[in-house]
């Protein structure tokens with residue numbers, strides 16, 4: 335593994351360090367060590383012909399994601415394999431992406447969030463009560479429960495509840511299964527599709543179940559009035575550059591893409607929030623005090639979210655240290671440079687918010703959990719690209735506002751009514767996102783005031 339500084343210097347990361355990190359802390363430990371060694375320099379990963387560049391410095395991110403973004407596109411092995419599941423709409427590039435992006439950006443704007451705010455708040459309230467019904471009887475699996483909770487909130491927002499809760503869970507499971515079965519294809523992009531790989535059959539089966547659930551709903555929805563604020567209606571109303579509506583298959587793949595992008599990342603971020611709060615009781619107490627003050631014993635409402643300022647800082651700090659998008663790949667279309675480091679056409683670049691969020695130059699004592707890093711003055715003083723849990727530039731997450739609203743209300747609704755106990759002391763594990771490396775139990779007890 336080689337490290338190149340922005341000035342073009344190249345130095346080696348000693349092999350014994352690499353081996354020691356993998357043995358001690360697994361692949362994530364290696365990634366963290368690589369980031370620490372690089373400290374914002376461009377890092378050339380791995381020996382051999384395929385040597386992606388790891389890009390973490392905020393100034394380099396500005397170049398790749400903003401200033402020269404048209405040169406750095408999706409189209410790496412990972413995106414190509416993912417395209418079999420999520421198509422060439424919102425998860426792709428080019429005209430198909432633009433049509434979906436326009437529709438979804440409008441559909442998830444701040445004005446939109448106001449329109450669906452009451453629906454989100456009601457869905458959160460219902461989902462939290464259902465969670466408590468199970469978690470009051472004894473510890474439940476935090477990841478499974480947060481996934482279920484996220485699906486309950488997603489359903490009215492994505493589908494105007496056109497599918498029932500059980501089907502929404504099934505859809506989530508099948509999308510997760512299909513995604514998992516693509517890992518072989520992502521890892522071996524040079525193998526042609528006529529050569530079978532493990533995962534191919536599971537992928538075909540999951541895709542067929544997904545189509546079976548979604549296509550009839552899309553067909554029915556297309557025949558009805560589609561003036562609602564839900565995302566399926568927004569996609570059915572969308573037009574491409576030629577003024578044509580998006581086809582059923584395009585809409586279906588966009589909905590799958592929304593699940594891929596929004597479901598697991600949201601559920602895991604919420605899971606890590608409970609873990610972190612259990613490790614920092616003084617911070618949990620402050621979040622609870624704020625929830626008590628703002629909700630005043632009642633259910634969460636849309637209007638509460640903007641007053642839950644400290645809660646949002648806690649969430650922001652969770653997303654700094656547990657950045658679900660730990661790697662966002664791009665490929666260079668033309669020759670370019672990052673500082674003095676040459677980037678030949680065809681090079682894969684790996685942007686890693688996870689590592690940028692650990693750069694000591696921008697985050698003093700980076701591993702300390704400190705929500706006050708997100709006080710307004712501290713945010714203003716920091717490089718704008720030192721923090722990018724939702725990406726940046728043309729592909730920046732369209733679900734950012736929605737997730738923040740949902741998660742803020744979930745935290746306040748739970749903490750204002752329940753004592754939360756977390757069982758297990760997990761570390762993140764490198765997978766599509768960053769799930770815990772062992773089961774995490776969650777138990778709730780109703781508070782007595």
Ligand code: HEM
Nearest residue numbers: 595596599600603658659723724725729730731732733737
């Ligand atoms: C903690 C929760 C979430 C995290 C950490 C997250 C993170 C990200 C990141 C890093 C990107 C940029 C990908 C890139 O540059 O290629 C992204 C894009 C995207 N996210 Fe999210 N996301 C979250 C929640 C959501 C939710 C709830 C939705 C849907 C409601 C969503 C929908 C999308 C979509 C559609 C894109 C692609 C946008 C485009 O390519 O134009 N995300 N997300």
